[in-house]
Amino acid sequence: MNTYAALMLFQHAYDPQAPVHGAPWLWFSIIKILVVFTVLMVTIAYLTLAERKISAWIQDRHGPNRVGPRGLAQPLADGLKNIMKEETYPSAAYSPLFILAPVMSFIPALITFAVIPFAAPLPTPWGLVDMSIADLPVGFLYILAIASLGVYGIVLAGWSSNNKYALLGGLRSSAQMVSYEVSMGLAVVAVLLLSGNVSLSSIVASQVATGWYFFPLLIGFFLFLVAAFAETNRLPFDLPEAESELIAGYHTEYSSMKFSMFFIAEYSNMTTASARLTTLFFGGWAVPFWTTVDTAPWHWWKTVITLVCFMIKTGFFLFLYMWIRWTLPRFRYDQLMSVGWKVMLPIALCYLVVMAGAILALDAAGVAPSARFGDFVPTYWAILGVLNIVLAVLVFVVLDRGRLVSPASARVGPSELAELRAMATRGPAPAQGD
Amino acid sequence: MPNGFVYEFLFYLFGLTAIVSAAIFVTRRNAVAAALWLVNTMFCLAALYIMMDAQFVGAIQVLVYAGAIMVVFLFVVMLLNLGLPPSVADIKSKGARIIALVAGLAMLAELLVLARQKLPAELPWLPRETSVTTPITEPLFRTYLLPFEITSVLLLVAIVGAVVLAKRRS
Numbered sequence: 001m002n003t004y005a006a007l008m009l010f011q012h013a014y015d016p017q018a019p020v021h022g023a024p025w026l027w028f029s030i031i032k033i034l035v036v037f038t039v040l041m042v043t044i045a046y047l048t049l050a051e052r053k054i055s056a057w058i059q060d061r062h063g064p065n066r067v068g069p070r071g072l073a074q075p076l077a078d079g080l081k082n083i084m085k086e087e088t089y090p091s092a093a094y095s096p097l098f099i100l101a102p103v104m105s106f107i108p109a110l111i112t113f114a115v116i117p118f119a120a121p122l123p124t125p126w127g128l129v130d131m132s133i134a135d136l137p138v139g140f141l142y143i144l145a146i147a148s149l150g151v152y153g154i155v156l157a158g159w160s161s162n163n164k165y166a167l168l169g170g171l172r173s174s175a176q177m178v179s180y181e182v183s184m185g186l187a188v189v190a191v192l193l194l195s196g197n198v199s200l201s202s203i204v205a206s207q208v209a210t211g212w213y214f215f216p217l218l219i220g221f222f223l224f225l226v227a228a229f230a231e232t233n234r235l236p237f238d239l240p241e242a243e244s245e246l247i248a249g250y251h252t253e254y255s256s257m258k259f260s261m262f263f264i265a266e267y268s269n270m271t272t273a274s275a276r277l278t279t280l281f282f283g284g285w286a287v288p289f290w291t292t293v294d295t296a297p298w299h300w301w302k303t304v305i306t307l308v309c310f311m312i313k314t315g316f317f318l319f320l321y322m323w324i325r326w327t328l329p330r331f332r333y334d335q336l337m338s339v340g341w342k343v344m345l346p347i348a349l350c351y352l353v354v355m356a357g358a359i360l361a362l363d364a365a366g367v368a369p370s371a372r373f374g375d376f377v378p379t380y381w382a383i384l385g386v387l388n389i390v391l392a393v394l395v396f397v398v399l400d401r402g403r404l405v406s407p408a409s410a411r412v413g414p415s416e417l418a419e420l421r422a423m424a425t426r427g428p429a430p431a432q433g434d
Numbered sequence: 435m436p437n438g439f440v441y442e443f444l445f446y447l448f449g450l451t452a453i454v455s456a457a458i459f460v461t462r463r464n465a466v467a468a469a470l471w472l473v474n475t476m477f478c479l480a481a482l483y484i485m486m487d488a489q490f491v492g493a494i495q496v497l498v499y500a501g502a503i504m505v506v507f508l509f510v511v512m513l514l515n516l517g518l519p520p521s522v523a524d525i526k527s528k529g530a531r532i533i534a535l536v537a538g539l540a541m542l543a544e545l546l547v548l549a550r551q552k553l554p555a556e557l558p559w560l561p562r563e564t565s566v567t568t569p570i571t572e573p574l575f576r577t578y579l580l581p582f583e584i585t586s587v588l589l590l591v592a593i594v595g596a597v598v599l600a601k602r603r604s
Binding site for chain 2: 096097137138141145146148149151155156160167170177
């Protein structure tokens with residue numbers, strides 16, 4: 001038998017629409033790991049440039065424009081600079097953990113991407129290749145588990161530096177992440193209630209079938225968004241590295257590439273959080289209003305289109321991160337804690353009870369999740385969405401701005417406040433005893 | 435049922451790492467380093483659960499133990515020992531050491547007895563079609579619903595108790 005005949009026989013043993021298995025599965029997995037890692041690292045490098053360009057645009061400046069055409073080679077120059085810089089080791093630092101800490105913040109940020117489905121499955125002669133590195137049956141829990149590990153790197157960096165500012169940064173971040181992790185987990189339980197499965201590919205598939213979850217789970221989406229900002233330590237939640245109070249927080253003592261690793265970890269956390277938001281609430285790789293692309297039989301052009309769609313959605317959330325960073329000021333620490341425990345957590349708990357009740361009621365009333373009103377609007381989706389809008393209005397009425405985040409005047413009595421206001425309008429009162 | 439060289443290699447890799455990390459954990463003087471070795475043990479246990487196809491338990495192991503409980507531990511340890519290689523209060527008196535020795539020997543005996551127990555020849559394997567959460571949620575929320583809810587009340591009581599104790603001191 002010649003080689004060609006053997007190859008043909010080999011090809012016919014596999015169905016392009018059936019999942020790939022055996023040795024080709026292993027090869028495809030390795031290729032996917034390499035490609036995803038490379039793309040992610042390049043994206044992160046260019047996110048640093050995007051952040052500076054967007055901040056410049058928001059502040060009406062030019063931003064970096066000297067290295068390469070329109071400053072496009074700036075990330076390269078930054079990388080080179082960080083590698084060439086001197087590495088400092090504080091003499092009083094606990095060196096094993098001091099060196100380990102950047103690695104420990106870097107790795108969890110990257111491995112979350114392993115379970116995120118980034119495009120429709122790709123048919124090959126060897127079978128259907130899933131466009132996620134590993135479609136774990138517990139994909140969703142895996143994301144929560146890995147997200148909860150990100151805090152180690154920051155805490156250990158703060159502790160092992162043996163520096164008061166770094167330690168305070170580390171303590172703040174651990175308190176913050178533990179607080180917001182709870183509401184984040186509770187907010188997405190609603191997603192599981194709707195999809196009925198914890199694997200991410202089936203969450204995407206059920207969003208294709210019944211409509212994207214951001215509308216029927218509007219409040220859950222908002223809670224998740226806020227918690228995602230808190231978990232990534234981005235403004236307005238960047239207290240662990242508040243410059244005005246803590247110099248640079250947990251990475252005060254770090255220089256050159258070790259500092260750069262914290263930086264990369266932050267940006268890869270942002271990318272992962274954006275991908276998570278896309279997958280859980282915005283249909284993952286699904287293209288809106290085009291069911292042909294989102295369903296089997298699969299074809300390579302469907303993979304390409306859905307990949308682009310996934311990138312656009314994730315890119316939007318990345319832009320949102322930067323947009324908010326250059327728009328909102330930082331929380332005060334007590335405000336951060338009270339938002340986490342006194343506002344987010346009770347809302348998440350109540351929301352879960354209400355949504356579970358609503359879904360139970362809809363199921364009891366016999367509304368099928370795939371039923372469509374007037375052949376176009378999914379009934380289930382629309383009813384839950386309207387319920388969410390009503391709830392959102394209620395939440396905003398109950399939590400006006402003065403209660404949501406205690407204003408700067410919260411610890412001042414009403415009479416003193418009136419006095420302060422009067423002072424502000426007519427200037428300071430004459431000092432006593434003069 | 436997965437078998438073969440790779441499976442066995444990974445089993446011994448994670449098993450040995452878990453045991454070695456646990457041994458290092460109990461011998462460290464630096465509380466933060468000890469806590470991290472314990473985290474390593476937790477990870478290896480999670481890997482072993484996943485190898486037994488108990489993916490849900492594996493994920494929860496990481497989420498609850500490594501992600502939540504150990505972070506809180508670390509938080510407390512860092513607040514307690516702000517200096518470097520902190521002197522953890524060792525057991526110094528002779529009586530306490532004898533008690534620790536007896537307790538340790540009792541646990542060793544228990545382990546040996548357990549290791550000599552015969553396992554059922556064939557362990558029941560759940561069909562793969564069911565969702566990974568169903569084998570756990572079915573008994574938890576149907577068969578054993580009342581004990582499960584009572585446990586949660588117990589935890590609530592513990593939390594309230596902790597808050598009361600903390601308030602009284604200040």
